[in-house]
Amino acid sequence: MAKREISNLDLKVQFTNEYLRSGGLEKILDPNLLQDLIDMKFDHNGKAVPESVTPRANAFMLALLGAQLQPPYYSKDFISEYSSILQKSKCFDQINIDTIEHFDKIYDEYKVKDDILFRGQREARWRLYSNLQRFWILHKLHEEENSFEEFLDKLVTNGEIDYKENIKQILSEHNVDTLNAISILGFLQHHSCPTPLLDWTYKFQNALFFGLDGLEENQGAKEIDDYFSLFYLEEEYMGEGGMRKLMEGSLDEVGQALTLELIAKIAKDEKQRLEMEEHFKGRSYLDKDRVFGSSSNDTRWNTKYNWSIK
DSSP states (O other), rough: OOOOOOOHHHHHHHHHHIIIIIIIIGOOOOHHHHHHHHTOOTTSOBBBBBGOOOHHHHHHHHHHHHHHOOOOOOOTTTTTOOOOOOHTTTTEEEEEEEHHHHHHHHHHHTTOOOSSSEOOOOOOOOSOOOHHHHHHHTTTTGGGOOOOHOOOOOOOHHHHHHHHHHHHHHHHHHTTTOOOOOHHHHHHTTTTTTOOOOOSSHHHHHHHHHHTOOOOOOOSSSSGGGGGEEEEEEGGSSSGSSHHHHHHHHHHHOOOOOOHHHHHHOSSHHHHHHHHHHTTTTTOOOOOOOOOOOOOOSSSOOOEEEEEEE
């Protein structure tokens, strides 16, 4: 007689074990199901023996596995997280790194890259929430504010009122005199105010530092807690949406406006003004090469690495 085969049995057992060891045992109210799980047998390699798995136990484990094939549950009342490496792999192209040799290979490849954005997070289960999203959820601001967008508008407005001169001073040091929402939020972000911005870096080593900072060994049951994450975004896929492109377009527009304004001030008459405008057409008052702010924005959030901390 052929041996019984159960699809994805190892994964089913893994997620069932994680569920039971993470408080799920108390949630099972069917004593027959509990007994079925207790009666399951394992071979000398720790693999479940298919013949010992009842249809009821298999159905239960299949439901737990199926939950990992869906995106994390979202609710406006709490911060959702990835519950498994498998679940996270449905949202990203993902590589798990579990050996020193594999890490060294990745490190040598990416430490010299300058056209990729990186972000390190010390918990692989964390989603890419901004501080403002976390603040909004944890303080249940949806119960007090009309909308997240309106709350953000107020944040920018108040930030400009309170810190306009501070921000303009910083911008002037980098040859920029345009105050906008991004510059205001950037200032607030680095003065402990929650904003919708996420910090990214072009330095692989910097992202690695933030992924490791405060890292602790996993004391729980879930495999995902054995890892921290490092996300990366390849600039070649960002097209015209990258911040470098956006900054160039914005600076061109602002620089040309400043050029026209300056011409209007120094031209002796209308004829000279028109001649000067034609002469300087297409030129910008701002030197883009001297302006800070080359980080990327419109992103393809599709790639990350997990590193084991076991």
